[in-house]
Amino acid sequence: MAEAVRHDKTARQLRLLSDALDSGRLGPVRRLVNTLAPAEIGNLLESLPPGKREVVWGLVDAEDDGEVLLHVGDEVRESLIADMDPDELVAAVEDLDIDDLADLVEDLPDTVIDEVLKSMDRENRERLEQVLSYPEDTAGRLMNPDVVTVRADVNVDVVLRYLRLRGELPDHTDHLYVVSRRHQYLGRVPLAALVTHEDTTPINRLIDDEQPAIDVGESAQEVARQFSDHDWVSAPVVDDNNILLGRITIDDVVDIIREQAEHQALGAAGLDEDEDLFSPVKRAVRGRVVWLGINLFTAFMAASVIGQFEVTLEKIVALAVLMPIVAGIGGNAAVQVLTLMVRGLALGQVGASNARILLWKELRVALINGVLIGGIVGVIAFVWFRSPMLSLVIAMALVLNFCAAATAGVLLPLLLKRMNIDPAVAGTVVVTAVTDVMGFFCFLGLATLILLH
Numbered sequence: 001m002a003e004a005v006r007h008d009k010t011a012r013q014l015r016l017l018s019d020a021l022d023s024g025r026l027g028p029v030r031r032l033v034n035t036l037a038p039a040e041i042g043n044l045l046e047s048l049p050p051g052k053r054e055v056v057w058g059l060v061d062a063e064d065d066g067e068v069l070l071h072v073g074d075e076v077r078e079s080l081i082a083d084m085d086p087d088e089l090v091a092a093v094e095d096l097d098i099d100d101l102a103d104l105v106e107d108l109p110d111t112v113i114d115e116v117l118k119s120m121d122r123e124n125r126e127r128l129e130q131v132l133s134y135p136e137d138t139a140g141r142l143m144n145p146d147v148v149t150v151r152a153d154v155n156v157d158v159v160l161r162y163l164r165l166r167g168e169l170p171d172h173t174d175h176l177y178v179v180s181r182r183h184q185y186l187g188r189v190p191l192a193a194l195v196t197h198e199d200t201t202p203i204n205r206l207i208d209d210e211q212p213a214i215d216v217g218e219s220a221q222e223v224a225r226q227f228s229d230h231d232w233v234s235a236p237v238v239d240d241n242n243i244l245l246g247r248i249t250i251d252d253v254v255d256i257i258r259e260q261a262e263h264q265a266l267g268a269a270g271l272d273e274d275e276d277l278f279s280p281v282k283r284a285v286r287g288r289v290v291w292l293g294i295n296l297f298t299a300f301m302a303a304s305v306i307g308q309f310e311v312t313l314e315k316i317v318a319l320a321v322l323m324p325i326v327a328g329i330g331g332n333a334a335v336q337v338l339t340l341m342v343r344g345l346a347l348g349q350v351g352a353s354n355a356r357i358l359l360w361k362e363l364r365v366a367l368i369n370g371v372l373i374g375g376i377v378g379v380i381a382f383v384w385f386r387s388p389m390l391s392l393v394i395a396m397a398l399v400l401n402f403c404a405a406a407t408a409g410v411l412l413p414l415l416l417k418r419m420n421i422d423p424a425v426a427g428t429v430v431v432t433a434v435t436d437v438m439g440f441f442c443f444l445g446l447a448t449l450i451l452l453h
Contacts, residue, residue, distance in 0.1 A: 017044065021052050030059045038064050042071030045080070054083060065092035070100055075283075077107055090115045097171075098124065099144040099252060102131040130245070139223050140216040142256075143237040143246035146170050149179045150203055152186055157199035159189075172249040174233045178207050185213050185236055185244040213238040216245055220256050221346060227253040260346060298433035302327070305437050309444035312452060318385045319447055322394050325377060326443045330401035330435035333369065337362055337409025338427045345417055346424075355414055362406040370402035393450055397443035404438040405431070 020028045033041060033056060041060060045053050045068070057080055060068060065084075069077055069092065081089065089112045093104055105113055105128070117125055127145040134140025148169060150159050159176070163169070175188040187209035197206065213236045214223060227235065227250065234249045306313070306323070313319055341358075344350035350358065378395035382388060408431045413423035416430070 017048070017056065018052070021055060026055070026059065029056060033059050034061050034064075038067035039071040041068045046072055046076050050079065053079075057083065062088070062091060066096045066100075066104070069093075069104060070096075074107070077104075081107060081109075086112050086115065090119060094119050097144055098127045098131055098146060099142060099246075101128060102141060105132065134216065137220040138216070139214045139218040139220070139237050139248060140245070142220060142223060142248050142252050143216070144170065144249065145246040147177055147236070147244065147247050148173060149177050149183075149244065150189065152178050152180075152202075152204040152207060154203055155199065156194055156197055156201045156203065156206075159194060159203060160199070163194075172234050172251060175208075177236050177244055177247070178203060179244050183244055184242045185238050187211070188236070211235065213242070213244075214248060215240075221260065222348065223248060224253050224256045224260070225348060228257075294429055298429065298436065301433060302436040302440055305440045306444065309440075309448060312444055312448045316390070316447060316451055318381075318387070318390060319444065322377075322381060322390075323440060323443060326394065326397050326401055326439040327436045329373060329377075329398065330405050330439040331432040333366065333402050334405035334409045334431040334435045335428060337406055338413060338423070338431050341410060341413040342424050342427060345413060350414070352414075355410065359407065359410045362410050363403055366402040366406035367399065370399035373402070374398035389451055390447075393446045394443065397439065397446055400442040401435055401439040404442075405435045408434040 016032060017029060020026070020032070033044075036044070041064065045057060048056060053076075065088070069080060072080065084092070086109065089108060093101055093108070093112075094116055096104070101116075105116070108116070117128075120128065130145060131141060131143065148163075148166070150162070173191070175190055176194075177188050178186040180186055187207040188211055189203060189206045190208065193206045211230070211232075214226065216237050216239050223235075226232070227248075232250065234247050236244055237246045237248060238244055341350060374395035374397075377398060378391040381394050382391040385391075412430050412434070413427050416423045416426055
């Protein structure tokens with residue numbers, strides 16, 4: 001329901017913007033745009049063709065430019081940055097948090113990066129360089145080094161006076177982190193505990209040491225999983241020596257989850273999740289033709305199998321009518337299993353230890369579904385063609401293809417993962433190719449053995 005409301009709101013805003021732009025009235029456009037949150041502005045910019053996008057981008061408040069750039073895809077971001085002067089870029093990004101700036105800095109021109117670094121104090125410059133030293137999609141790249149730390153040997157009154165002197169806290173601060181003299185992570189203290197205990201209460205009595213710290217080299221997927229499992233708002237990040245380096249907050253994790261969902265949805269079709277909806281034709285062609293070529297290759301593989309049974313098809317024309325059913329249903333069954341496997345791999349729920357159990361379970365499901373669906377199709381084929389043996393052939397072929405689909409759906413993602421190939425991107429192409437080839441081979445092979453002999 002909430003998702004539908006959001007989509008309706010976006011569609012309404014887009015319609016109002018387009019009408020105002022078409023009429024040349026920029027005042028209503030400016031008022032509408034600047035009532036929106038940066039993420040909403042980013043979504044609208046991605047929904048506009050390049051000409052209108054440039055106009056709207058020019059009407060965004062300068063103080064929101066940096067945040068908006070964070071909420072658009074890579075291609076759109078590149079186009080927006082290309083239209084900005086170096087001074088505008090510096091002003092847009094210099095006030096961003098370190099973790100957000102790290103997401104943008106590699107997309108900025110070298111001259112702008114130099115100016116941004118010059119505008120930062122030594123501490124923040126070192127923090128940025130530290131974050132950028134870690135690989136993408138790791139906890140180190142996601143973390144914000146700006147954390148509030150306290151010592152265990154002070155009391156609540158000292159901490160409260162320190163916070164008052166500090167004046168403000170980083171966003172999404174729900175805990176203060178307790179560290180040793182060597183800055184090693186000892187645990188956390190909830191902000192609520194500071195205001196509900198006496199001023200003389202020692203901090204070491206309030207320490208919650210049950211939350212594990214996240215290793216700086218941990219993958220982004222694992223970070224998102226831990227946040228989901230433990231309902232964290234923020235989490236500390238440490239190195240191999242348990243030195244506190246920074247923290248990761250829930251807003252960054254939400255972005256990870258959204259990106260993962262987009263990657264799985266678009267990757268299955270061979271599309272880049274960062275592709276601009278209105279990208280130039282040449283770029284769109286380059287991005288899609290590779291996977292279309294792979295699909296073409298797999299289609300020829302299936303066609304070559306059909307070609308081996310040319311004589312059978314000439315004698316029994318009904319087989320040509322029923323072939324799409326075998327391949328289509330088998331492909332759908334394979335995609336169902338593949339989707340479960342890709343999700344399981346992403347969540348760390350699937351591995352070599354339980355692959356055999358999963359395969360046996362999916363084979364049993366495939367056998368039952370194959371018998372049920374095959375029986376239904378067999379009855380329909382009998383009513384249609386009045387051939388009990390033809391009905392038997394297609395029913396048996398469906399059972400065998402369902403089993404092939406289950407095997408491919410379970411084993412191929414594991415194999416692709418081991419080969420460092422993303423199953424979410426390549427899996428659909430591969431498993432549907434397997435079910436097409438196996439489906440045609442089983443159906444036409446059985447027809448040759450049973451109907452022509």
